Amino acid sequence: MPIVLDEVAFDYPDGTPAVESVSLHVKDGERVAIVGQNGAGKTTTVKLMNGLLKPRSGAVTVDGESTANRTTAMMAQTVGYVFQNPDDQIFTSSVQSELEYMPKYLRWEEVRRDERVARAVALCGLEQHLETNPNDLPIAIRKFIAIGAILVGECRYIILDEPTAGLDVPGLRLLNSLIDHLQTEGIAVVTITHDMRFVTESFDRVVAMAGGTVVADGPCEEVFADDDVLKRARIRRPEVAQLVRDLGIPTTALRLDDIVHKIP
Amino acid sequence: MALATLRGVSFTYAYTNEPALRDINLTLEEGLLYAIIGPNASGKSTLCALLRGIVPLFHEGELTGSAEIRGRNLFDWDPAELSREIGYVFENPFTQISGIKETVFEEIALGLENLGMPSDEVIDRVEQVVEQLELGALVAKNPNELSGGQRQKVAFASIIAMDADVIVIDEPTSQLDPESSDAVFAIIANLKKKGKSIVLVEHKMDLVAQYADRVIALNGGRLVIEGPTSEVFTSPLLNASDIARPAVTDLAEALAKVGRPLARTPVTRAEAADLIRARMKGGPRANRSR
Ligand SMILES: Nc1ncnc2c1ncn2[C@@H]1O[C@H](COP(=O)(O)OP(=O)(O)OP(=O)(O)O)[C@@H](O)[C@H]1O
Ligand SMILES: [Mg+2]
Numbered sequence: 001m002p003i004v005l006d007e008v009a010f011d012y013p014d015g016t017p018a019v020e021s022v023s024l025h026v027k028d029g030e031r032v033a034i035v036g037q038n039g040a041g042k043t044t045t046v047k048l049m050n051g052l053l054k055p056r057s058g059a060v061t062v063d064g065e066s067t068a069n070r071t072t073a074m075m076a077q078t079v080g081y082v083f084q085n086p087d088d089q090i091f092t093s094s095v096q097s098e099l100e101y102m103p104k105y106l107r108w109e110e111v112r113r114d115e116r117v118a119r120a121v122a123l124c125g126l127e128q129h130l131e132t133n134p135n136d137l138p139i140a141i142r143k144f145i146a147i148g149a150i151l152v153g154e155c156r157y158i159i160l161d162e163p164t165a166g167l168d169v170p171g172l173r174l175l176n177s178l179i180d181h182l183q184t185e186g187i188a189v190v191t192i193t194h195d196m197r198f199v200t201e202s203f204d205r206v207v208a209m210a211g212g213t214v215v216a217d218g219p220c221e222e223v224f225a226d227d228d229v230l231k232r233a234r235i236r237r238p239e240v241a242q243l244v245r246d247l248g249i250p251t252t253a254l255r256l257d258d259i260v261h262k263i264p
Numbered sequence: 265m266a267l268a269t270l271r272g273v274s275f276t277y278a279y280t281n282e283p284a285l286r287d288i289n290l291t292l293e294e295g296l297l298y299a300i301i302g303p304n305a306s307g308k309s310t311l312c313a314l315l316r317g318i319v320p321l322f323h324e325g326e327l328t329g330s331a332e333i334r335g336r337n338l339f340d341w342d343p344a345e346l347s348r349e350i351g352y353v354f355e356n357p358f359t360q361i362s363g364i365k366e367t368v369f370e371e372i373a374l375g376l377e378n379l380g381m382p383s384d385e386v387i388d389r390v391e392q393v394v395e396q397l398e399l400g401a402l403v404a405k406n407p408n409e410l411s412g413g414q415r416q417k418v419a420f421a422s423i424i425a426m427d428a429d430v431i432v433i434d435e436p437t438s439q440l441d442p443e444s445s446d447a448v449f450a451i452i453a454n455l456k457k458k459g460k461s462i463v464l465v466e467h468k469m470d471l472v473a474q475y476a477d478r479v480i481a482l483n484g485g486r487l488v489i490e491g492p493t494s495e496v497f498t499s500p501l502l503n504a505s506d507i508a509r510p511a512v513t514d515l516a517e518a519l520a521k522v523g524r525p526l527a528r529t530p531v532t533r534a535e536a537a538d539l540i541r542a543r544m545k546g547g548p549r550a551n552r553s554r
Contacts, residue, residue: 014409037441038413084412084439087356136280139356140304162412165438166467168303169508194413194441197511234443239470239511239533246537247544256511260518264544 002027003049003079003157003188008058010044018044020212021058026157029186031179033199036209037234042192043084045209046159049190051075062157080155084162084192086139086146095137096130098149116152123178124148140166147178157188164195176202197238200224200254208233221252265335267292267430267461268315272329274485275310275319284310286485287329294430297456298463299472299493302482303506308465311482312434315463316352317343334430348379351428353419353436360419361407368410369394369403372422379426393421396451412439420448424455431455433464437471449475473497473510473531481507498529512536 003026010019019041026032026049034042047053048060051067052075060067062078083089092098099120103113121127124144129137134145143163150158163175179189179202193199199206199220206223208216216222216229223229224237236242241254244262251262270290276283285307292298292315300308313319320327321343331338333346354360365371369390376386394400397417402410407418416439423431436452437445449471452462466472472479472493479496481488489501496502497509504514515536516529527543530536 012409014406016405016409038417038439038444039411040441043411085356138305138309162439165412166304166435168306168467169504169506171304194439194445196442234441236442240515243512243515243533243536243540246533247540256515256518260515260522263515263519263524263540 002063004059004061005045005048006059006061008045008048008055008060010048010053010055012044018212019048019055022048022209022212022214023058024207024214024217026188026190028156029183029188030205031183031189031203032191033203033206034190034192034209035194035196035199035206035233035235036215040209040233041212042209043161044212046081046161046190046192049157049159050079050081052081076155077153078155079157079159080150080153081159082143082147082150082161082163084165086134086142089146089149090134090142093133093135094130095126095132095134095145095148098134098145099126099152102149102152116154120148120151123151123181125174140168140171143167144171144174151182155187157190158182160189160191162192162194164193164198172198194235196224196236197256200238200241201256208235210234220254224254225252265294266332267294267334267463269332270314270329271331273314273331274328275314276326277310278324278326283485284325285314288487290480290487290490292461292463294461295456295459296461296477297452297475298478298480299476300463300465300480300482301467301469301472301507302488306482307485308482309434310485311480312352312432312463312465314338315430316350316432317341317346318352348426349428350430350432351423351426352431353423353433360422361415363408366406367403368399368405368407368418371407371418372425375422375426389425389427393425396424397421397447413441413444416440417444417448424451428460430461430463433462435465435467437466437468445471467508469497469508469510470512470533473513474533483507494531497531 005022005024008022011017022045036042048055051070051072054068090098092101099117124147126148134142182189206220207214208223208229210232215232238254240256240259244251244259249262253259253262270288273285273288274283275285300311302308310319317338362374365374372390373386376389394403420436436448453475456462476493479493480490481496483506489496489499497513510531512530512533516526519525526539530539
């Protein structure tokens, strides 16, 4: 069963209309990238998906049930949200305790806990850091700690808010293999990112947002072909896709591996 | 006089075993735009912090070798004076916000007020950077109630408002949309034109290739290579499995692999377009002769 946003609007207490009228769905096991200008309402939208925020109007349902009737703690068992700023999420003094926090809170049996923590540690490459205080680690690793803490749960939907910010090549490789792995487990992954190369190489479906609304939702080839959408969402084509366009080479290919074969 | 001269510099943070910087020998000239690149934990932020004196003056640890900033030993600088000469934007935009100001406008003005600048001048300066970064709609907002990218822009605005001679920025665009990233680099290029020296950490190599004069590549705390931008990105010393390169450089390598190399290895989109256009005109023969 999917996550469905139907004509959703949300204002922050200071009166900012962050999301105006968003309709979106995320199916089981799907992977979706959300892109768009700063302040477009991306973070707000995904916080609505997991019930951290409740809509002013419209409805958000997960598995057919409205988030309005469910507590944040209940929602977090189904839709896991990894914060854009890892420090909004991390609060214990070692990586190990950060990962064990949720299972301990929920009084999971030790076997179940250890198994889920071990899986998260492996997926997020945290083996060497278990005893370390997260504050002593660089932000890119703190980001993986935040992801790991969410992966310990048994969510069917995982939302990553800008996991690529400041990530290096090995980090990006790790992130890609993590997303691939989640997909093999049938877990849907929604990722907000500003990295268009990552979007086109790792996602089939992209949602572009601007000014609190969705301006495009579809296959990457379609969305990135539309100049008007790119302009409104203030996004760009991946560098090599723009290159072939500058050269007037007729192709909708976006990935480097495909573009190689289009260059004369 | 050089902006910075590092001779055999190593630095180890207190309570850690592994040095964050190892035996760095490097001279940075004034008036240029340097990009520091390298994998996570390779020492980029530590090098930035060192240029600004944060390391070792505020972070405990052991520094060996000698570090001179603008001709003066780092230890002989008064920290307050150094902080006026060198503007510094932190890696994490979420911690750069002071937390003590109620509006974006006041947040950007904070540093200027601390310099004791008269208030009409402060207002002028703030208005100027607000316009440059298109922050007009946000000036009355609480800086803690901004989106991630908006915060990063405010942090950047606060630093450029200070108009320091040297600006050190640790990842200015990590949370920014593509268009805003371009805008930030355009502003940086303009500052350089006015004679400022700029050192920044950046992972977006397409932008580095387009704007940086020189690149400093670090890995595991060591200097891998320092040199003109295109030289560094095409150097065999740069291991592509660790350090990203511009997308067009990757494309050139992929073309070479399938037996259709370009005449040269491009680092910017414009260069790549020229090379490919030349061979489209020249036909397959020109292609082979190179
Ligand atoms: N806590 C808050 N209080 C008031 N306004 C807020 C708050 N958080 C965000 N906003 C505003 O809501 C709008 C949407 O913000 P949101 O964080 O959803 O954007 P975003 O698309 O995630 O942007 P970014 O790419 O910069 O992270 C922006 O105008 C922002 O200033
Ligand atoms: Mg956001």
